Amino acid sequence: MADIQGSYDDLFTAVPRALAELLDGGDVGGSVAVFVDGEPVVDVWGGFADAGRTVPWQRDTVVGVYSVTKTMTALCALILADRGELDLDAPVARYWPEFAALGKEKVLVRHLLSHTAGLPDWDGPVEELYDWASATARLAASAPQWEPGTAAGYHSLTQGFLVGEVVWRVSGRSVGEFFAEEVAGPLGADFHLGLGAEHDGRLALTVPPPGRDEDYTASAPGNEAAPGTALRVRDGNSVAWRRAQIPAAGGFGNARSVALVQSVMACGGTVGGVRLLSAAGCARAWEEQFSGDDLRLGMPVRWGLGYGLFGSTFGWGGWGGSLVMIEPEARMVVAYVTNQMREPAGDNRGLEIVISAYDGLTGLRG
Structure with a gap:
C-alpha cells in the first residue's frame, strides 16, 4: 500500500486508506484534510509531486486546484457583503460602470456569484487571461447570452474576473491582495490566488490523464464541445498562468489550506479565534439562487452564492479532481487536492474521500 504521511484521528482511518487506494490505483500524488470545528482531524499526503515520480509529495507541496479557487473568490465577496460594503442585490454597474454596456445594466452582483449572469464563455486568447485589464474590458464589452437571472451556465473562467473586478472596485485591492490580507494572512493559510516565484520549488505540476499529453483540454462531463477558448494542461x-490572477481557476494550495479557509464557512464565520464574517453572512452562501439544468455543464445543478449546493452540503470541485465540501451542520470541511487528472466522466475520487470522512464523523458524533 502507498506510504501516507501526516496525522489523523483514529476515528478517521478510512480517509488515509482512501488516499492510499487512489495512489495504489495509479495516481501520482495528492493530499487530504478533514477539519471539524475548525481543527484538523485528518491532514495527510502521499505520492509524488512530479510526473516522473522522483520528488516525494511533502507537507508543504502546493498544487493548482483550478475551480476550487471559485470558493475562495466567493468568500472575498461574501466578506465585503457582510461588512455592508457590497450589496449583492445591486447592479454590477453600480460598482463597475463600464459593465452596463450591451444590455448588462440589469446584471446583479448575485448573478455573478450564481453563474446566471449570461457571460459563461471566455472567447479571447488564453494569453489575455494573464492581463487583468484586457480580460475585464473584454467582459465589460460583451453582451449577455440570456436574460440575467433566468438561466445558469457555468462561468468556468469568466466568473473570477467578474467577481474579482467588483472586489477591486469596492475594496481598492485586487482579489489576490484582498484574499492574502483579509483571509489567508489572518488564518495562516497557505493558499494563493496566483503563485509567486518563491513558491515554484514546492509546486506539483498537473499531470494529464493516462494516455493524454499536455494538450489535453478542459471540458465538462456532459458537454465536450462547450463554446469558447479551450484551456490546455x-x-x-x-x-504565465501561475503568476497571473485568474480567480476562477488560478488558485494554489494544499488540502490543509483549502480546508482551513473553508472552515470559516462551516463554523459560522470564525476559525481559530479569527472572525472573518458573521453567521448570517455564512448562511448567505447556501441560499439557493438557481436550480435546474446548467447550460454549460449539461446537468442539473443547484447554485448558491459562489458554491454548488448538494443536499445539506455545499462546495465545489476543480478540473482534474480537486474538491472541497462543506457540511455546516456538522461544522466539517473535507478537502482533496491532486496533481493527477482523470477524465471527468466517472472521476469519483473526491466523492470517495468525502464518504470516507463521513465514516469518521459518525464515530466522532456517536
Missing part, C-alpha cells in the same frame, strides 16, 4: 502548468 500546458496552459495551467505555465509560468
